[in-house]
Amino acid sequence: MAKVSVIIPVYNxxxxxxxxxSELNSYFHDEPRFSTEVVFVNDGSSDATMERLREAPHHAYTYKIISFSRNFGSHAALRAGIQKAQGDYITFMYADLQDPLTLVSRLYEEIESKRVDIAWAFRNSTAVSTSEKLFSSAYAMLMRNYAVPNFPKKGFDIVMFSKKVKACLDNGIENxxxxxxQILNFGFKQSGITYDKRQRLAGKSKWTLSKKIKLLIDSFVAFSFAPIRLVSFIGxxxxxxxxAWSGYIIFRKIFFDDLATGWPALLSILMVGFGITxxxxxxxxxxxxxxxDASRKRPVFVIDEVVEEAVEPSHVGNVLLDVYK
Incomplete structure (x- = not known):
């Protein structure tokens, strides 16, 4: 039986x-097609997230809990989870469960039936604010036009991929x-499904404006030459x-000599010139x-602790934990 690793980053x-x-236990208890490994990545939470994960009754799946020494960000958490995952296929989920757990089974079916290495879950609709929708649309448009031509119009949060893709990611961890x-650019055989994103049930989204701006900048700098080409084009x-302006001034000076000189024109030129520079x-x-930053070779993440289950999951009873520090 195939094993699917589900990586879930958590922060506060x-x-x-x-x-x-509860939802994980309920859903994977009745999933007969594959066994499930859940990799929780605690991204430096300052509340009781780690304690809640330790105490939780994980019955229907094997699991690991990776805890960072501080907050490194969701993408670093995903990379740590990929590195520690042991499944034949790997996918992502999020603690707010806005993305339904049925996606795991649907992506597994897609990747098995189509014989592909990567299966995407594209958002068909999303239950978010108008500002978030506008940002997502603008981000997707910029990425398609200037960085990744096959970037989906409505974006994605969930993907499932094979061990082949995992090996490429582990060998090319990028800060x-x-x-x-990165996965989209690998060029392996890909397929996709669509789904409706749900409302968040509890808590507050950690996807702040500053993180959105950082993602936009990182995406362009890491995957596009458009900003450099823009500088060249402007130049x-x-x-x-x-x-042309120099030729016009020379022409007016020779034939008409009627151009007034003064500080307004000079100031305009200086402002435009210094602005562009x-x-x-x-x-x-x-x-x-x-x-x-790349030359320093600083770690993308630092793992403080890994809590790992020592026995196979059962549908009743408690599980044993081994703590590795």
Missing amino acids: EEENIHHLV NSSVFI IVFFMLGI NISLGIIAEYLWRTL
Whole structure:
């Protein structure tokens, strides 16, 4: 029987843990097609998330709990979970369960029936605010036009992939990058399904505006040359305009000599020139910072503790835990 590893990053989700584990036990108890391993990744939570995970009755699946020394971000959590996962297929879920657990079975069916290495769950509709929808649409449009042509219009949060893809991810762990776009770019055989995203039942979303902006910048810097090409394009356009303007001034000076000189024109030129220069330097500095960050070879994540089940799951009774520090 095949094994599916489900990676669930958690950050300050203490009020969701009981419901999450209950739903996991209920769903995977009745899943006969594959065995399930759940890899919880505690991303440096400051509340009682880790304690809730330890105490929870994990009956219908084997599991691991990976705990970071501090908050490293959701993508680092996913990468840590991928590294520790032992399933034949690996997928992601989230503690708020806005993405239904039925996706695990549907993606498994898709990947087995289509004989592909990657199966995506594309959002058909999403129960989020208008601002989040606008950001997602703008992000998807920019990624399709300037970075990844096959990026889906409505985005994705869930994917299932084989051990072949896991090996590629483990060998190419990237800091300040998107694990999803990495998978999308591998070029393995891919397929997809659609689903409706649900409302969050409890707690508050950790997907803040600053994290969205960081994802946008990371995605472009890591997967697109568009910002550098934009700098070059702007430079060429202003060079041509400068040549044309210089020719016009010379022409007016020779034949009419009627152009007034003064500080307004000079100030405008300086403002435009310094503005373009600063924007260009900012974009170039972004790439230089990524190069410096990569050259340091700092760890993408630091695991403080791994709690792992020592026996096979049963549908009744308690499980034993081994704690590795």
